[in-house]
Amino acid sequence: MTQSPYKTVDSETEKSSDVVWHQASVSHEDRVKSNKHRPAVLWFTGLSGSGKSTIANAVDKMLHDGGCKTYVLDGDNIRHGLNGDLTFSDADRIENIRRIGEVAKLFVDAGLLVCSAFISPFKSDREMIAKKLNQGEFIEVFIDTPLGICAQRDPKGLYAKVKTGEIKNFTGIDSTYEAPQNADIVIKTAECSVEDCALQIINYLKQNGYFQ
Ligand code: ADP
Numbered sequence: 001m002t003q004s005p006y007k008t009v010d011s012e013t014e015k016s017s018d019v020v021w022h023q024a025s026v027s028h029e030d031r032v033k034s035n036k037h038r039p040a041v042l043w044f045t046g047l048s049g050s051g052k053s054t055i056a057n058a059v060d061k062m063l064h065d066g067g068c069k070t071y072v073l074d075g076d077n078i079r080h081g082l083n084g085d086l087t088f089s090d091a092d093r094i095e096n097i098r099r100i101g102e103v104a105k106l107f108v109d110a111g112l113l114v115c116s117a118f119i120s121p122f123k124s125d126r127e128m129i130a131k132k133l134n135q136g137e138f139i140e141v142f143i144d145t146p147l148g149i150c151a152q153r154d155p156k157g158l159y160a161k162v163k164t165g166e167i168k169n170f171t172g173i174d175s176t177y178e179a180p181q182n183a184d185i186v187i188k189t190a191e192c193s194v195e196d197c198a199l200q201i202i203n204y205l206k207q208n209g210y211f212q
Helices: 026-032 051-063 076-082 092-107 123-132 145-155 158-163 192-207
Strands: 042-044 071-072 111-115 138-143 186-189
Touching: 042 051, 042 092, 042 123, 051 076, 051 192, 071 076, 071 092, 076 092, 092 123, 092 145, 111 145, 123 138, 145 192, 158 192
Parallel strands: 042 111, 042 138, 071 111, 138 186
Antiparallel strands: none
16 A cells, blocks of 8 residues: 555654744834734623624724724625534534634734624633733734624624524524623623713723734
8 A cells, every 4th residue: 555645643642743833024023013003912801793793894994994903704605605514513613713713813924804704602701812912912903792682783694584483593592692790891882872881992092002
């Protein structure tokens, strides 16, 4: 039998010993210096329909208009492409978040302010992402909207499908949502307009020296 041209995978790290990190010619610091802001990921977490995508996009627009380099990573969009092979099983939900964390880290390395909008219901998954990043590069934003209001809004008709039994394992109904206890920013969308919610996040970034 002919031998595989690939070295065997190290069973502990699951990485080939032939994979060597290539030092980039343009450093992270070079990229940060060419921007008018510090890079970070704003990690939006909250129930479906809480307003993560809406506020993430409003913040992105404000930052972009202010001359920042930005990007939005959105749950549904990522599941169309990069994570199109994943289901909603517990194992795949974890892999979904792990890949998104790696992508967010690349964007931060590129010097961007990234808004990521994923339910990310488990505390341990959010902590895993935070650990991948340096101090100050992970900002947890809890979109704190009561379940009843999310269900009333039902922007994608998902709560209606849960009611008829078409959808199972739905976060907040029959699947756990672990609300953050120490989020950096807590946004109460039931009490403020979309613009005011976005401005609270912009103010946090200004007050904490991400940009002037
Ligand atoms: P998620 O991304 O958390 O699933 P979406 O942003 O897709 O939620 O949907 C939130 C819905 O709530 C949208 O239809 C939005 O217009 C509505 N909404 C009403 N008030 C607010 C608010 N203050 N902030 C964010 N969304 C709001």
